[in-house]
Amino acid sequence: MAKESGISKILAGTFVFLTISVIAGIVTMIIFYKTEIALMDPTPRPMFTSSTTSLPPVIRLPKNLVPQSYQVFLQPHLYTRIIEVVNVTSPNQTMLFTGNSTVTFHCVQGTSVVYLHSRNLDVSGPVVMNKDTNERIGVSSMKNExxxxxxLEIQLNAALEAGGNYSLFLAFNGEITENLNGVFVTVLGKFLAATNLEPADARTVFPCFDEPEMKAVFHVTIIHRRDTVALGNADMRGEIRTIYCHAHVSSKRPLGQYNGNPRIKDVLPYTGLPCLPLSQIPISSTTSGNMWENVLCALCYRCVLPTQTYARPDAIAAGHAKYAANITGKILKFYENYFGINYEQKTLDQIALPDLGVGAMENWGLITYQEGGLLYEDGVSSLLHKEVIATLIAHELAHQWFGNLVTMKWWNDIWLNEGFATYLSFFAVAHMDNLHAAFEVDALASSHPLSPPQEDVQMTFEIEDMFDAITYCKGAAVLRMLTDIVTERVFTHGIKVNEDGGHTTVAKVMNTWTKQMGYPVITINTTNGEVYQKQFLFNDSSESSLWWYIPIRVMSNAAEPSLVWLESSDTNEFIAKSGEWILANVNCAGYYRVNYNRENWERLSTQLETDPHRIPLMNRGQLVDDAFNLARAKLIEVTLALNSTRFLQNERALLPWESTVRNLEYFVLMFDRSEVYGPMQACGMKASFCLIHPNLRSVIYCQAVAAGGAKEWEFAWDKFQSSIDTSEKDQLREALSCTKKIWLLNRYLKYTLNPEKIRLMDVGSTILSIADNVAGQALAWNFIRAHWEYGFHQYELEKGNMYSWFTSEHMLVRVEKPTQWQLDCELKYYWFKTYLLLN
Incomplete structure (x- = not known):
């Protein structure tokens, strides 16, 4: 739970005038709602043709061959820059790479066919050797499906024998892409090549066994131009940079048990995180030096772990990478102490890339980030941005254990990577409030279990769809609930050692949370003690038979918190005495919502108004969030939800205000076309909170653009193009979407089709910002429909972010079957895929 601080009080105070104005406007707007909604004109739903092509019966590689090591040679044929010289024709930029690989593998079951993965590669020259006899085995044919x-199917002239060791040599060449996957190129003054291979793009760089269970040792050699730099996951030696990725096997084993069964028995990287190049890089670095206390020790390579943070030279010179460099060692030391296992690699580098399709990637020993996720600019970046950077670094460093050191067997259990990393990152920065992002998506009929059956996650798009708020945020929330059940001491001990005691009970409870989609709402009647559960869905007409083992930590104004299991329909623990209130889910440790009888809601509201600190901080935020979402699902009256905010006039902590403002945004959305929408524009009413505050720069920019016209928009656009400060560019880019001029929003949408104007990695967030603008909702929707094929393959937008207006009620009017329309809207093809800045 986050500590209340002076900063939180300042930030919370800035929301006071806005929220009071909004609440007053909303009460009035409810009267007009039913009349106004009939006037809304929904956009027709898009049409998609269904494919009749039958899928291949087998998607997974056979298990008869187990890779042990790779020797990979790569040469990107890339000029760092193209120099224009008069009367001299400049060479065209080459977008190719060539290479060869030798994979050594063990045969566990005899076979005369070798299968591995390859996509968009021209593969040739297969050579198969028996490593035990040094004899060559003939290849009769090779084809790439x-x-x-x-x-990639390789037919042999003779069968490989069980128990034997073999190697396969292949030459290959491929294309350096511009779509931020595989080996891709970006331009920032000079050309830069980088890799991003998770979850299934290693196969686009070299032929490999591209499944997470098939871990191996990688030895990678990068051949590059003398005036360039190559970075890799481990030590680099010689003029030709050879990158060794052999993991040091620790005796402190095992780690990462789940339900008593070890997931991975070794510590080798899987192909989603191999040691592959970052070449042609116009960067500088800042060294954090000795990451731990400067102590004397004799036989210990851990004394000094060299780390460097790479970024643009101007960003390094301005000190924008110092914050990241300074906190990395502290976070890493925390994890080593927490796990009781040392970081396995001998180096740890981090690099801020000008383009990256995800917020960050946890490559073992070389972590890549979008610039905004690593660079902090004093005087420009907000304190919230500093927290985002710290949390993101903590998330990626947690992956050095959960994900890299130990890895899930298959992608249906990716939450074991991302859920643990998300949960632990909040420990590392002493903050925990990731519940709401999971609640939003998990209340939809299109949600999925944390751990679906393996057969449901086979195709590449199904794997990619697993990287969503359910995996990251629900995974973290469920782990937090488990910690609360078994205590932090037991939980921490359990992820370090392999012990069978008690795992059966844990599995019994956890199966209901990991193998089912959604989450429950429990309803408590404090008059008679009756309590029941049902799945929480925004569509209140939906039926569900799902059931969970629910731990309820409950307290009252007369009793301290205690843990109760919901196993029957009534219990004495939930009967309130005269004048007493009951509070369930203390500190929001449980992954569920809570509803009460009206009397208990009113008593809790009275307590919040008279002495809010009697209610834990997280519950002060969660009571508001539960009330608004229960009202949205038509389980309680809207007036009850609005009344839950009355205590805010004396609240100075950030969390309850953040929860309130976020929930009021939904009401703003619902009434954006009514005549009472005007009173909600607090800045238009010249509320004092709109005056300049260092942490509200993005709000000020947005309001300035919104209040202005073409001249102001062009001014912001020019500043966006000329700025070299990452944080400043991000704030200006978002502010440009705030204009109320339709033609400017249309122009801005068209800019997203041009990577020279809006970088590919920023396309998704730019369109979502425009969609958040009332004037831009229909524009964004029509634009996405018109450019669906381009968007589906290129945007990589965040799954679920659009649903707040995509499935909102004003988009459902004049549709014969709005429930079916909502369900259609929730199909994964309508959602925008993973864009993650871990949130």
Whole structure:
């Protein structure tokens, strides 16, 4: 739980005038709602053709061969820059790479066919050797199935024998892409090549066994131009940079048990995180030096762990990477102490890339970030941005254990990577409030279990769809609930050692939370003690038979918190005495919502108004969030939700205000076309909170653009183009979407089709910002429909972010079957895929 601080009080105070104005406006708007909604004109739903092509029966590689090591040679044929010289024709930029690889593998079951993955590669020259006898085995044919499986099939003249060790040599060449996957190129003064391979793009760089269970040792050699730099996951030696990724095997083993069964028995990286190049890089670095206390020790390579943070030279010179460099060692030391296992690699580098399709990528020993996720600019970046950077670094460093050191067997359990990393990152920065992002998506009929059956996650798009708020945020929330059940001491001990005691009970409870989609709302009647559960869905007409083992930590104004299991329909623990209130889910440790009888809601509201600190801080935020979402699902009256905010006039902590403002945004959305929408524009009423505050720069920019016209928009656009400060550019880019001029928003949308104007990695967030603008909702929706094919393949937008207006009620009017329309809208093809800045 976050500590209340002076900063929180300042930030919370800035929301006071806005929220009071909004609440007053909302009460009035409810009267007009039913009349006004009939006037709304929904956009027709898009049409998609269904494919009749039958899927191949087998998507997974056979398990008869187990890779042990790779020797990979790569040469990107990339000029760092193209120099224009008069009367001299400049060479065209080459966008190719060539290479060869030798994979050594063990045969566990005899076979005369070798299957591995390859996609968009020209593969040639196969050579198969028996490593035990040093004899060559003839190859009769080789073909690459460029279907959904991406199998490279190599037919042999003789069968491989069980128990034997073999190697396969292949030459290959491929294309350096511009879509931020595989080996991709970006331009920032000079050309830069980088890699991003998770979850299924290692196969686009070299032929490999591209499944997480098939871990191996990688030895990678990068051949590059003399005036360039190559970075990798471990030590680099010689003029030709050879990158060794052999993991040091620790005796402190095992780690990462789940339900008593070890997931991975070794510590080798899987192909989603191999040691691959970042070449042609116009960067500088800042060294954090000795990451731990400067102590003397004799036989210990841990004394000094060199780390460097790489970024643009101007960003390094301005000190924008110092904050990241300074906190990395502290976070890493925390994890080593927490796990009781040392970081396995001998180096740890971090690099801020000008383009990256995800917020960050946890490559073992070389973590890549979008610039905004690593660079902090004093005087420009907000304190919230500093917290985002710290949390993101903590998340990626947690992956050095959960994900890299130990890895899930298959992608259906990716939450074991991302959920643990998200949960632990909040420990590392002493903050925990990731519940709401999971609640939003998990209350939809299109949600999925944390750990679906393996057969439901086979195709590449199904794997990619697993990287969503359910995996990250619900995974973290469920782990937090488990910690609360078993205590932090037991939980911490359990992820370090392999012990069977008690795992059966844990599995019994956790299966209901990991193998089912959604989450429950428990309803408590404090008059008679009756309590029941049902799945919480925004569509109140939906039926569900799902049931959970629910731990309820409950307290009252007369009793301290205690843990109660919901196993029957009534219990004495929930009967309130005269004048007493009951509070369930203390500190929001449980992954569920709580509803009460009206009398208890009113008593809790009275307590919040008279002495709010009697209610834990997280519950002060959660009571508001539960009330508004229960009202949205038509389980309680809207007036009850609005009344839950009355205590805010004396509240100075950030969390309850953040919860309130976020929930009021939904009401703003619902009434954006009514005549009473005007009173909600607090800045238009010249509220004092709109005056300049260092942490509200983004709000000020937005309001300035919104209040202005073309001249102001052009001014902000020019500043956006000329700025070299990452944080400043991000704030200006978002502010440009705030204009109320339709033609300017249309122009801005068209800019997203031009990577020279809006970088590919920023396309998704730019369109979502425009969609958040009342004037831009229909524009964004029509633009996405018009450019769906381009958007589906290029945008990589965040799954679920659009649903707040995409499935909102004003988009459902004049549709014969609004429930079916909502369900259609929730299909994964309508959602925008993972864009993650871990949130």
């Amino acid at each position: 460029e279907d959904t499986r991406n199998f």
